[in-house]
Amino acid sequence: MLEQTVAEGHISRFSDTAFTVLIEDLSSKALVDLAESIRRHISDMLIEVDKRTTSTTVSIGIVKIESNAAEPQVLFDRAVDAINHIRVETANQGNAYHLYDPSEHANSDDSALAEYLVSAITHNRFELFFQPIYDINQDRSDFFEVYLRLPLADAENTVLTPDKFMTVAKTHHLREKIDRWILINACKQLNEVRKTHPEARVLIQLTSASLVDKKLPSVAGQLIKAVGGVSGALTLQFNEQDVANHLTIAKSQFAALSDIGCKIGIHNFGTSAKSIEIAEFVAPDMTRLARDYVNEINKPDNLEAIKSLIVRTNELNIDVLMPYIEEAATMSVSWSVGAR
Template sequence: MRTQSVLNLLVIDDDQLYAERLVHLLGCYYDTINLGFLDDKEELLKSLRQPWDVLVFGSAYDMSFTDVVGVVQEQSIDLPMICLFNEEMAASANNDEGLPDIISGTMVKSLKVDQEMAVVMSICLQHDNLRSRRELKTLRHVLSEAEQRANVLIKNSKSAVAYIDQGIHIFANDPYLQLFGFESMNDAIGVPVVDLIAGGDNVKGFKQFLRQFDKGSRQEVEFNFESKRMDGSTFEAKLQLAAATLDGEPVTQVIIQQNHNNSAEVAKRLAAAECKDNLTGINNRRGFEEQMAIVYQQARQGVLTAGLLYIQLDNVGKIRSSLGLQGVDATVKQVAYALDELISDGHVSRFSDTAFTILVEDKTTTELEKLAEHIGSRIGDMLIEVDKRTTSTTVSIGIVKIETNTAEPSILLERAMDAINQIMIETSNHGGTYHLYDPSEHANSDDHALAESLIDAIANSRFELSFQPIYDINNDRSDFFEVYLQLPLADADNTILTPDQFMAVAKTHKLLEKIDRWVLINACKKVNEVRKTHPEARLLVQLTSASLIDKKLPSVASQLIKAVGGAAGVLTLQFNEKDVADHLTVAKTQFAALHQVSCQMGINNFGSSAKSIEIVSFVQPDMVRLARSYVDGIDSADNLETVKSLIMRTNEVSVDVLMPYIEDAATMSVAWSVGARYLQGYYLEEPSSTIKVAT
């Protein structure tokens, strides 16, 4: 097994073959062996200019082993040496026991030439010993340099540092001497460290602490105690221990830190100062952000609602041009004082150079707008004195509401700034007014705003429902209505979003179940009114996967069915085929539970999977609604046969089929012949905001 990679071997002998034999044997332990071979003193002196790891001496032309040792020592070279002898020298080469006279880390004297194993072992061990000495020398050098640097740092440190040996001071820096009242280093040297500890219990505890440290324990390196100065006065202190060296000898480093009883109060004052604006004395941006985080968290928890007013000075450029930075500073200060005086129940902050923020709690939209109007009027009426000159300014105010499901603080700030930008657009950069950010105006381009609009629509019934009749071929009636959901936005384009445009956001914000509930309840309210004059009217309502796995749905459906008359089939709930396939076992249980409360079941987008028939056979719905792809291609003979085949197989498992998307006469003419029970589409009748039962 190789333990070294390179060996520099110097052999002094008159038998080169023996030297090469050693190289061969040592090859088992080294990757590379650099051999030096000589047999006289002159060559030795030249060779010692190079680094060697081991010297093996057999015989030489003009020198003995003693001569070689002398030469090496004169050169002050750390070079292990091994002396060999032959049979003729055996009597004088060993001790009385036949063993080498000398075996040390630097020399073996002597070994028999033919004891190859002993020679090889000695070479390897001597080399390993040399390597250890070299590494130790390097480490001592590194340690010495580190100690020198540490001593320089300690001498110049403002911390109180000392070195102790067996509990006795042997060094202390100036802060340490001053802390304890020593006049000089000589006064401290020799003083036991326990003499600086007040109270018997403290002394006993410290001795135990020091013993544990000396034993190598580093679990506790700090000791709190009452310290005693040379004049007898005391103070609370914390002592820290660390292992160190001084002049190459191991010592224990002691660092003393004086405990300040008012440190918590100081930290509190510093933290408060960091939140104050130097120019105005009100909170700065950091102070605002801290307060905003508190208000936001409380709003999320439903503890309160709040409003954010972002106030921007309008004509700063003009003020700077006429009055310079002094004028700008004076304006900022006067506006800050006015805002701080106006807002007694809120938090005023200087957010940036010429912008302020106000956080107020539990204000209605109307109250926020009145507050913004009052602030704008007050600031606009101010006359600001700047070095015997007068100026004035106006402000633009962006208002953002902070409620339970509001967006993150950073987004709220962006919205406030968007409101300011809107003011600039509407006033051609004159400002001087306020704008309330309405999430619904931005829901078409901002997911956070869309989520808030959805929450608002649920809470304040801002969704819209429409109803499209479904023609029942078997009964020749059109009193079956599918319910559609829409979300109107308050943007400039009067955008209306359909579920495919907002359900992904609703799912992210866990709103699917709430939207389903809203649709169910409000659709049933509508049909309940209609059933007073048309008792056969019934609904087909599309629900999401959230309701498919909701164990409360059967109870909700049961209550709604009873509320609208309790007739079987008055309410049909349908789910997307993919959702049913993804929750097949749950869907079967849910369908069965809903059937028990006289609720009929349907599957939408039917035929979109490879196992549609197997799915309906398993969950047993009352009806299915064909996927659009089947209707779009029905003008093709092959596609027509595909549709007929699918409907026939579905009917065979006692499930009715609804054929939707009938948009023209051609599709209508084909629809009669495919075997579907229900027909639906714009060609028959468009969706309407009211339920219109044909008479």
């Protein structure tokens, strides 16, 4: 029956009553339709065995092998997972099919997450959120920090933050592509907003993959032109540790970005014993304080440390952004210690 139903496929007995079918160039819908056709044909069969008539059913686990697919053993494991899913869903009755969806397993399977990341880049499944930043000096909030989120198609409607998927992205060399996706899509939205709010600007965090990418100034320059060519419309920020790890490259990269009107920031600032020296060497336009400073701001010793760090940073003509402000008292303190 399999040979008749899947004439174009490669069919083999896997073990006992388990068979595998390899078939090329079918969409997810076509695969599901084929599985239903096989299921229906086999369940409708009347099988003559000796002098008796009997019937049987089939359970079909479907796994797509994409260009970025996992190792063969992982694919087999997924096929088994798909069959086990049917067993659970049908209380061991079978006579069903299930298509393995990497997005449903991305929270627990690194290979599935890597595939889902590729799909998210290709099919725009990421989401961007924009947090307004209040400028004390100018009393305005038209500067927006961009946050990346990855919604999963699981039963819990999980949404992943970058700290949950960037390690996998790094392993599979996807960070540069994710950075590029953020840049392009954030600037698209900025361009729309600037039609009615021409002073709008964005602050975008990128990874070390972009910090060392020689093409970054060219890409940023094109995007700045696309949003009106205004200097300061785009600010790119990098982690202080990444900057420290690539000091010479960061200095030349920051200079090249500055030449095209792109502002530069360092986030998680103040975590190194040489934070001021790093800032002086690479000359960013802005630093964004590490969270610990704000969490402990009510402690006198920590308040003095913040004051000293901000004063020394301001002396280099570098603005200081104080994040994670949750209450009015912290806002008042940030004003008093010199954060912009």
